[in-house]
Amino acid sequence: GENVEQHPSTLSVQEGDSAVIKCTYSDSASNYFPWYKQELGKRPQLIIDIRSNVGEKKDQRIAVTLNKTAKHFSLHITETQPEDSAVYFCAASKDSGAGSYQLTFGKGTKLSVIP
């Protein structure tokens, strides 16, 4: 099955700096890669996702890059703010196309933005 590795497990940055979280996956058939932000005790919230036919996607301060050949994808957060502090999870799946797919999650990265 799919195996997703995520690094680093913890990350501290100064407010205004950039943060980068990296993930690798094992199944070359995976074609959907979402990123989730989870605050303590709350549900994971989808913040951005990318499909395998795209190499990069950006949404304001958040961007994701995908290298299918190397089987890795990364989350980039620019101009970090204290409210970005949370645990971030990457995930990978094979999108069946019918809307039903099983995600494999990375172990998470605890991001702390220091004011």
Place this chain on the structure above:
Amino acid sequence: GAVVSQHPSRVICKSGTSVKIECRSLDFQATTMFWYRQFPKKSLMLMATSNEGSKATYEQGVEKDKFLINHASLTLSTLTVTSAHPEDSSFYICSATGTGGYGYTFGSGTRLTVV
């Protein structure tokens, strides 16, 4: 957007009793629902996948007789933790996907404490 309602949000039960957790898709038909368990500061671990009208598929190491999953309709799935023990204390989260382009939506989670 797609909404998944999960309740209860918190439950405390005595050891040996059973607890039922409900997960409802409010505005779409959830053809597939997933149940996750999350330990403190850990990633989401998939417990089982259920498709409407059929038996759930459990992940290796998950006791199907202990964690009973029912997905009797396209809008409701339930997880029953039977004969709960303190080691079952955890954060349980459901998620659902459906056809028609609806993505992967998480419930708000249930904090189970077995005393």
